[in-house]
Amino acid sequence: MLAGIDYFIVIAYLIGILLLGYYFKRFNDSSEDYFLGGRSLPFWAIGMSIVVSDIGALDFVGISGQAYRYGISVGNFDWIGSVPAMLLAAFIFIPYFWKGGMYTIPEYLGRRYNNTVRTIASATWIIFFAVDLGVLFWASAVLLNVLMGWPIWISIMVTASVVGLYTYFGGITAVVMTDVVQMIIMFVGGFALVFLGLQAVGGWDVMAEKIVNLGPEYDRHFDLMQPSDAPTPYPWSGILFGLTFVMANAYMIGNQSIVQRCLTAKNEWHAKASMIFASSLKMLIPVLVLFPGLMAIILHPGLEDGDQALPMMIKNVLPPGLIGLMFSAFFAGLMSSVDSLLNSTATLFTKDIYQPYIKKDADDKHYLKVGKLTTLVLLLIGIATAPISSYYPGIYVAIQTFLSYFQGPIFAILLLGMFWKRTTQWGGLAGLSIGIVCSFILNTVEGIFTIEDPFLYVSWWSFVVGFVVTVTVSLMTSKHDDSRLKGLVYGA
Amino acid sequence: METKEIKEKKKSAHMNIALGTFVLFFGVVILIAIFFTGTSQGKITNAAAGLVLAAIGAQMIIKSKRTIKKLG
Numbered sequence: 428m429l430a431g432i433d434y435f436i437v438i439a440y441l442i443g444i445l446l447l448g449y450y451f452k453r454f455n456d457s458s459e460d461y462f463l464g465g466r467s468l469p470f471w472a473i474g475m476s477i478v479v480s481d482i483g484a485l486d487f488v489g490i491s492g493q494a495y496r497y498g499i500s501v502g503n504f505d506w507i508g509s510v511p512a513m514l515l516a517a518f519i520f521i522p523y524f525w526k527g528g529m530y531t532i533p534e535y536l537g538r539r540y541n542n543t544v545r546t547i548a549s550a551t552w553i554i555f556f557a558v559d560l561g562v563l564f565w566a567s568a569v570l571l572n573v574l575m576g577w578p579i580w581i582s583i584m585v586t587a588s589v590v591g592l593y594t595y596f597g598g599i600t601a602v603v604m605t606d607v608v609q610m611i612i613m614f615v616g617g618f619a620l621v622f623l624g625l626q627a628v629g630g631w632d633v634m635a636e637k638i639v640n641l642g643p644e645y646d647r648h649f650d651l652m653q654p655s656d657a658p659t660p661y662p663w664s665g666i667l668f669g670l671t672f673v674m675a676n677a678y679m680i681g682n683q684s685i686v687q688r689c690l691t692a693k694n695e696w697h698a699k700a701s702m703i704f705a706s707s708l709k710m711l712i713p714v715l716v717l718f719p720g721l722m723a724i725i726l727h728p729g730l731e732d733g734d735q736a737l738p739m740m741i742k743n744v745l746p747p748g749l750i751g752l753m754f755s756a757f758f759a760g761l762m763s764s765v766d767s768l769l770n771s772t773a774t775l776f777t778k779d780i781y782q783p784y785i786k787k788d789a790d791d792k793h794y795l796k797v798g799k800l801t802t803l804v805l806l807l808i809g810i811a812t813a814p815i816s817s818y819y820p821g822i823y824v825a826i827q828t829f830l831s832y833f834q835g836p837i838f839a840i841l842l843l844g845m846f847w848k849r850t851t852q853w854g855g856l857a858g859l860s861i862g863i864v865c866s867f868i869l870n871t872v873e874g875i876f877t878i879e880d881p882f883l884y885v886s887w888w889s890f891v892v893g894f895v896v897t898v899t900v901s902l903m904t905s906k907h908d909d910s911r912l913k914g915l916v917y918g919a
Numbered sequence: 920m921e922t923k924e925i926k927e928k929k930k931s932a933h934m935n936i937a938l939g940t941f942v943l944f945f946g947v948v949i950l951i952a953i954f955f956t957g958t959s960q961g962k963i964t965n966a967a968a969g970l971v972l973a974a975i976g977a978q979m980i981i982k983s984k985r986t987i988k989k990l991g
Contacts, residue, residue: 432948604937748948748949748951748969
């Protein structure tokens with residue numbers, strides 16, 4: 428439980444972020460303002476927002492916990508598993524999405540393939556985001572319950588009210604700008620924790636020596652690449668094929684909540700620069716999330732649940748004031764992930780489902796209202812589904828597993844759609860559908876993979892299946908006219 | 920009449936003032952927390968973190984106010 432100054436900081440943070448978000452209401456006059464910030468935001472704000480939305484508090488807790496259990500190999504998620512994909516997104520994909528004036532990734536898929544592909548992709552993301560929202564509400568509630576002693580339901584309602592209100596009123600501008608504050612606080616708190624943690628363990632060299640001497644199970648804690656038969660979820664083969672080739676690209680290029688931020692940029696240069704700036708910040712993330720997990724092995728050995736490593740470090744290493752700030756940073760990360768999901772889902776629903784299927788030619792104010800209303804409905808769904816998350820023990824792995832159901836096939840059709848003119852609408856539809864079915868089979872049938880939590884392999888194989896099916900069916904169906912591909916295919 | 924570019928710059932500056940105020944406030948709170956900290960190491964860390972936050976916040980406010988003044 429927190430006390431005194433730390434309690435004050437957490438409360439002040441919650442009230443402050445609510446007021447800050449509400450302040451951005453004044454910048455929303457149209458649906459373009461609400462969903463794309465009027466296409467006027469600067470690269471540095473978008474870049475920070477991408478990082479803080481991507482990393483979030485779950486990653487702080489989850490990756491520290493994984494570092495405690497498996498060592499530094501989990502850092503691949505933020506280095507090789509992010510940076511190359513972000514550069515690829517910046518130079519190839521983002522300019523196409525931005526120039527096309529798109530609101531959503533499924534909108535691109537709809538133009539390149541057909542509306543069925545657009546709807547399937549959009550509905551899949553909406554379902555994922557809705558489930559993820561419940562998970563995040565639950566995680567926030569557990570955090571507030573532990574820190575402030577508030578009952579779980581009160582904690583869920585507080586989180587939902589704060590994030591819901593500022594996202595409802597401020598739209599994507601509030602989301603991006605509150606993320607800027609959240610990232611500054613996360614980095615300052617995170618580096619303070621690393622600094623004091625290193626002091627407590629006697630420095631990096633002493634810590635590394637102590638960990639390696641703990642026993643054979645710690646032999647590979649400082650190996651960035653693990654053998655393919657290593658008893659971890661992060662063997663080199665999974666990292667290379669599943670993470671670097673598929674999940675990272677699918678996440679940075681095909682994830683609505685990431686790409687939507689780049690589409691808020693004031694021009695194409697800012698759109699590209701935002702992703703490049705985010706990738707440079709991303710390289711610092713492992714320092715903030717891995718080190719505390721490793722230090723906890725020395726300072727708090729024998730923890731049953733690795734996810735306790737970071738909270739224990741904060742509680743026992745940081746001084747008063749910074750404890751409150753760091754927990755606010757935690758909460759900031761959670762709120763940032765929640766606000767991204769809310770706004771992106773509202774955008775997906777309004778632009779990909781409501782506008783094409785329910786009310787086609789309404790005026791702009793109507794779509795603005797629908798976007799806001801969708802945000803409120805999502806809040807209620809998130810609140811109602813939050814308790815389901817208590818049945819899943821490893822939140823980080825659970826989210827990665829959910830993602831592995833569809834990221835591979837979506838990335839396969841995005842890649843082929845962007846680079847291969849011969850890809851047809853039927854190829855894309857078949858590749859997406861069969862790829863998703865394949866991930867379901869790989870995730871649910873037992874005994875296919877020998878490692879625990881094989882989400883990296885599932886992503887890779889569902890990508891391969893989606894890719895092969897798209898190519899095969901495309902070659903069997905008649906190709907599209909060149910005029911239809913203009914501005915949608917690289918070089919066309 | 921204001922051009923779109925000037926409007927966007929002003930909008931950006933107003934946003935930065937709001938953000939800067941928030942960050943500055945937290946910097947000051949962390950500096951105040953020095954008085955609640957027992958160890959000298961803790962005091963130094965709080966001072967450093969508080970000063971970093973306060974400096975970032977103040978810089979954002981000052982720079983944005985200058986921009987607004989310049990744009991008229």
